Amino acid sequence: MGGAAASVIDAEGLSYTYDDGTVALRDITLSVRKGERVAVVGPNGAGKSTLLHILAGLRPAGRGTLRLFGEQLSRRNERDLRARLGVLFQDPDDQVFMPRVWDDVAFGPVNLGLDARTVRRRVRRALEAAGLAGYDDRVPHHLSYGERKRVAFAGVLAMEPEVLLLDEPTANLDPRNRRDLLKMVNALNKDGTTVVTATHDMGAIAELADRVYVLDGTIVRQGTVREIFMDPQLLEARNLEIPEITKLFHLLGAFGYDPGELPLSVDQAIEQLERTMEEGGGHVHLHLHRHGHALPGGPDGKPAAGKDHGHEHGA
């Protein structure tokens, strides 16, 4: 994950127009280095899925250049380069097609020409990682949407790609499966897998990304997750929402709580409250602030209600 990590994706000036004339992407320049966790966020129709397909080399861009692992994509190398990337499609029905779960997950590894034992080991592990142990003989077509999404995910995992490109990976997952997926992807990242996630689930990117591109036809902003979450105007303009927990701590600022850094997830919030309590001798101090913007106060600075610092809560 160091600063001089190898380049994985370099896109420059990419544009894409669908056959019916819909301009999906304009002038996209972005880069991803080995071991990074990058998110592409944006509203419906922003072009996230289109971009992911192009970055994965599945669809040629209309204009611009794409380099994967430092190599310009061409007829000659595209097969090899593509094999190093694993794409989870937004819609599992575009990806899951075999009549049996096991065979579907085995399809990729078999095509790689791996021996039967390796295929079995990979499929078994991928199914377990996706929470699908015992699903071997099930018919994908009969599974729920969330289950099919996990079959698709298992299929990607079984390929053991260097880079994961995940399109709305948390969509339709129940809380436990969502948590397991985030944990699994982060564990792979710790072992060196690069992760690119397209989503409008801002709660997920807090846990799944360090760096964010905000996409809306073109890239309108890039920054750390924190920088993006701290810009409510940008999020409002692009129809995105910060997690409730971040909003809550933002609000606590009006009550004199200094979060230092706003927590982006419940885990971070708990960590921070614990730290604040240690510093405060076991307490978190809140009060009605003179200038608290959420409270109507006079121009002379007189508190609107009660006395100054009238409200203290120990926690």
Ligand SMILES: Nc1ncnc2c1ncn2[C@@H]1O[C@H](COP(=O)(O)OP(=O)(O)OP(=O)(O)O)[C@@H](O)[C@H]1O
């Ligand atoms: N096959 C297609 N033909 C024509 N237009 C398309 C096609 N697929 C997508 N589009 C259009 O391209 C734009 C980008 O679509 P895309 O699916 O990439 O957006 P997205 O950001 O992934 O949206 P969502 O959040 O709904 O998944 C949209 O305006 C969409 O209507």
Ligand SMILES: [Mg+2]
């Ligand atoms: Mg999409």
